Amino acid sequence: MSMNQKELSEQIISMVGFNPRQCMKCGKCSATCPALEEMDIHPHHFASMVCEGRINELLESKTLFRCLSCFACVERCPRSVEPAKLIEAVRDCVIRAKGANFLSPDAVPGKLDPELPQQAITAAFRKYGK
Amino acid sequence: MTYSYFPGCTLKTKAKELDSYGRKAAEALGVTLEELDDWQCCGAVYPMAKDEIATKLSSVRALNSAKQKSQPLVTICSACHHVIKLVNNDMKNDENIALRANNYLGFDEPYKGETEVIHYLEMLRDKIGFDTIKQKVVNPLKGRKIAAYYGCMLLRPSKEMQFDDPENPTIMEDFIRAIGAEPVEYAFRNECCGGYMTMNDKSLAQKAAGKVVASAKLKGADEIITACPLCLYNLKQNTDGSLPVTFFTELLAEALGVK
Ligand code: SF4
Ligand code: SF4
Numbered sequence: 001m002s003m004n005q006k007e008l009s010e011q012i013i014s015m016v017g018f019n020p021r022q023c024m025k026c027g028k029c030s031a032t033c034p035a036l037e038e039m040d041i042h043p044h045h046f047a048s049m050v051c052e053g054r055i056n057e058l059l060e061s062k063t064l065f066r067c068l069s070c071f072a073c074v075e076r077c078p079r080s081v082e083p084a085k086l087i088e089a090v091r092d093c094v095i096r097a098k099g100a101n102f103l104s105p106d107a108v109p110g111k112l113d114p115e116l117p118q119q120a121i122t123a124a125f126r127k128y129g130k
Numbered sequence: 131m132t133y134s135y136f137p138g139c140t141l142k143t144k145a146k147e148l149d150s151y152g153r154k155a156a157e158a159l160g161v162t163l164e165e166l167d168d169w170q171c172c173g174a175v176y177p178m179a180k181d182e183i184a185t186k187l188s189s190v191r192a193l194n195s196a197k198q199k200s201q202p203l204v205t206i207c208s209a210c211h212h213v214i215k216l217v218n219n220d221m222k223n224d225e226n227i228a229l230r231a232n233n234y235l236g237f238d239e240p241y242k243g244e245t246e247v248i249h250y251l252e253m254l255r256d257k258i259g260f261d262t263i264k265q266k267v268v269n270p271l272k273g274r275k276i277a278a279y280y281g282c283m284l285l286r287p288s289k290e291m292q293f294d295d296p297e298n299p300t301i302m303e304d305f306i307r308a309i310g311a312e313p314v315e316y317a318f319r320n321e322c323c324g325g326y327m328t329m330n331d332k333s334l335a336q337k338a339a340g341k342v343v344a345s346a347k348l349k350g351a352d353e354i355i356t357a358c359p360l361c362l363y364n365l366k367q368n369t370d371g372s373l374p375v376t377f378f379t380e381l382l383a384e385a386l387g388v389k
Contacts, residue, residue, distance in 0.1 A: 070322035071286035123174040123326035
């Protein structure tokens with residue numbers, strides 16, 4: 001990753017289209033998040049770390065691959081900060097790099113069962129690889 | 131009434147019943163669903179980043195096809211609906227996305243979000259009306275206690291989806307009443323089932339889906355209905371399987387006597 005932290009933070013803000021500085025740190029997003037316990041960086045903290053430019057830490061975060069994109073945080077944030085979009089933007093920065101796919105096509109056959117809908121596989125590829 | 135119809139990949143494969151019962155019921159209600167020619171997979175999840183263009187193109191193609199026919203575009207799968215509706219909003223409101231998508235696609239006339247995107251349930255509520263449906267029911271599902279599972283994608287983000295009150299929706303309960311059954315309201319009807327996490331971390335999907343089913347059971351539901359193939363999967367396969375889960379179109383077809 002050649003960009004510096006400030007540039008990366010600006011890139012993420014341009015990808016989401018809003019300024020996370022609007023966050024008032026109320027914690028509603030984390031309170032409503034169904035994946036909270038599985039995350040190392042919680043949605044409200046994630047938003048403030050983007051503001052602080054601590055992107056390198058976010059790039060390594062487990063949270064990127066624990067968010068369910070359920071939009072609960074987006075819906076319930078009183079300040080239109082939309083943590084799910086920040087998480088997706090940082091995840092995009094990771095998986096857009098060549099060779100950085102989180103889900104390899106080779107791993108898919110082992111995850112299939114007769115009932116699994118196609119939608120799950122397509123969604124996982126969209127979320128975890130480019 | 132004739133509408134353009136986008137079935138989506140999963141309705142052609144694992145969720146055939148969601149599609150086939152939806153078509154049969156529409157016919158019984160005097161509605162013609164015209165499947166779009168050459169539609170492509172919507173991608174199942176909405177690409178949130180403003181600089182994602184390629185992943186939105188299949189939705190724009192579908193939207194433009196419906197525009198050519200001057201018909202509203204009907205979806206049934208919650209995920210297709212969510213993706214196509216949000217992309218439509220982008221084409222209407224985000225100049226940069228609209229410009230780049232249109233430059234790529236090169237339609238005769240740029241697509242600017244003209245198509246009305248409606249979910250099948252919205253078609254029932256807003257175009258046909260639940261009262262009319264009630265009159266056409268020949269086999270009311272009397273005595274059945276049904277929990278409506280909304281999940282995430284139909285409702286959120288509500289500013290853009292405009293589907294129903296995101297915290298206290300009523301459309302599916304009204305639907306259940308229209309087909310003669312008794313709706314069961316429960317706390318987790320608009321919380322996440324675990325979604326695609328079943329591919330990455332089954333235990334997280336099991337935790338989320340388990341909460342939904344337990345919450346519905348606690349309120350005395352005997353069965354659950356949904357509009358989403360992945361919700362159906364999670365609620366059935368990632369729980370103890372104690373409540374039957376079916377697609378809402380199947381119950382509609384049953385009530386209309388065309389199952
Ligand atoms: S809900 Fe919104 S305002 Fe509150 S902490 Fe989360 S991002 Fe910040
Ligand atoms: S979208 Fe992600 S971060 Fe937001 S509430 Fe859902 S799981 Fe949590």
